[in-house]
Amino acid sequence: MSGKIVNLRQARKRKAREADARKAEENRSKFGRTRAERAGDAADAARREQQLERLELHRMDKEVPPEDS
Numbered sequence: 001m002s003g004k005i006v007n008l009r010q011a012r013k014r015k016a017r018e019a020d021a022r023k024a025e026e027n028r029s030k031f032g033r034t035r036a037e038r039a040g041d042a043a044d045a046a047r048r049e050q051q052l053e054r055l056e057l058h059r060m061d062k063e064v065p066p067e068d069s
Helices: 008-031 035-063
Strands: none
Touching: none
């Protein structure tokens, strides 16, 4: 029995850290998005909203019939 001596407390903590790291990696892939990705999506949404507002204003201008006196 000339095996490697292992400190059980350290081995248990190392195992817990590895499990936590695996769980964190799963959560990052499942839920995580970078701040840049969120900001880019927000900017795209704001740009689309502005374009929609411009289009609606343009349509409203065309729908108003000219006033005949």
